[in-house]
Amino acid sequence: MNEQLSRRSALAIVLASLGAGLTGCERSQEIKIGLVTALSGHSAKSGEALSRGLLLAIDEINSRGGLLGCKLSLVSRDDQSDVGRGVIAARELIYKENVAALFGGLDTPVARAIIPIVSAAKKPFIIPWAAGTAITRNGLKPNFVFRVSAVDEEVDQAMVDFAVAKYGARRPGLILINNPWGQSNEKGLKAALASRAMPMAGVEHLEMSDVDLSRQLGRLRSAKADSLLLVAPVGPSAQVVRALDQMRWEVPVVSHWGPAGGRFQELAGARASTVKFIQTYSFFGSQSPAQTRVFAALKAKYPDIRGPEDVTPAVGVANAYDAMHLTALAIKAAGSLDGDAIRRGFGSISEYDGLIKFYRHPFADGQHDALGRTDYIWAEFRENRIMPVSTTES
Structure with missing residues (x-):
């Protein structure tokens, strides 16, 4: 009997060890964190910013002993802003690299395509950029997607408010990328305009490959648009600005944060600085002790960062x-x-003194978005640097 009990005890220990291997890690191992983002192409600067923000946080966590007795490491894949590449990368990171959590979704279409994969694998999917409303508000139960970023329908309301306050807009025109991100914002912008009982001059769409936007913009000018509400990635956003310059149409442009995603000023030309776009963070202005510490760590880790103007886009790093x-x-x-x-652990977070703000119960009661409208700021390009829009400007 004693021998039988000993065997059972030994078996229990082995099974417990196997279970620990599935849910924890050995001290000789690392906990892998996955990242799927654009690391090449027009949006490479944004992907780089996300990588830098993650690595900075991972360095801090590792310096304090890591998690569950193990160090963290970042494993990245380049999706080139392509849905197919993003899906392949997500599967590889989940099933081959066995990441504990997956970060990604620089582009809303890529993020939405990855959601069924993480849901099936029961892996947390954390969004530090893509703003499509349906990414987190996806109707899934349980929902494995969490976001520290802007949310389209709230950005859309902020865009309309800003256009009215800064430019006295009364009849804006909408020009949107023709994909799920554009569709999400079209719905949100129309709702935001309806809440103010504001008419719009019209809605025009553009494709990633469009090089001549004179017809779309011409129709909006003919409809007497007094401002443009723009939602598009960096490349198409730049094409809009170039077309406006060629048409000599000096209409105010209020944008989602697409222009912040890469080589916008280089691609858009001289009028790039006239576009105002939304962000969630800036290293300019008065900084808290935590913000000062993070910026010092950025400068120490990345020699190309000498001042706050060199953190471009800051929103990627901070988010x-x-x-x-x-x-x-x-x-x-x-x-x-x-x-x-x-x-479930996300829902139990009580507070965290972060870079963007002090978070209190950010994911409690089924909430999957940690940031809201009060966390948004407005920015513009000045000399190829993203700078806050002055509140004293006319």
Whole structure:
């Protein structure tokens, strides 16, 4: 009997060890964090910013002993802003690299395509950029998607408010990329205009490959648009500005944050600085001790950063940095690397003093977006640098 009990005890220990291997990690191992983003092409600067924000946070976490007794490491894949590449990369990171959590979704279409994959794998999917409303408000139960970024329908309201306050807009025209991100914002912008009982001059769409936008913009000018509300990635956004310059149409442009995603000023030309676009963070202005510390770490790690104007786009760094620390708190709360436990861990986060703000219960009560309208700021390009729009401008 004693021998039988000993065998059972030994078997229990082995099974417990196997279970720990599935939900925790050995000290000789690393906890892998995955990143799917654009690391080449027009949006490469944004992908670089996300990488830097994540790595900065990972360095801090590792310096304090890591998580669950293990160090973190970042494993990245380039999706080139392409849905097919993003899906392949996500599968590889989940099933081959066995990442504990997946970050990604620089582009809304890519993010939406990855959601079924993470849901099936029960892996947390953290969004530090893509703003499509339906990414987090996807109707899935359980929902494995969490975001530290802007949300389209709230950005859309902010865009209309800004256009009215700064330019006295009364009849804006909409020009939107023809993909799920554009569709999300078309719905939100129309709702925002309807809430003010404001008419619009019209809605025009553009494709990623469009090089001549004179017809779309010409129709908006003929309809007497007094401002343009723009939603498009960096390349098409630049094409809009070039077309306006060629048409000599000096109409105010209020944009989602597409222009911040890469080589906008280079591609758009002289009038790039006239576009005002939304952000969630800036390293300019008065900084808290935490913000000062993070900026000092950025300068130490990346020699090309000498001043706040060199962190471009700052929103990518800040969103990713805060998102990584919040994810670490979720993993700590879970006490394991089990995806469903980490998902529940997000909901139990009580507070975190972050770079963007002080977070209180950011994901409680089914909330999957940690940022809201009060966290948005407005920016513009000056000498190839993203700078806050002065509140004293006319």
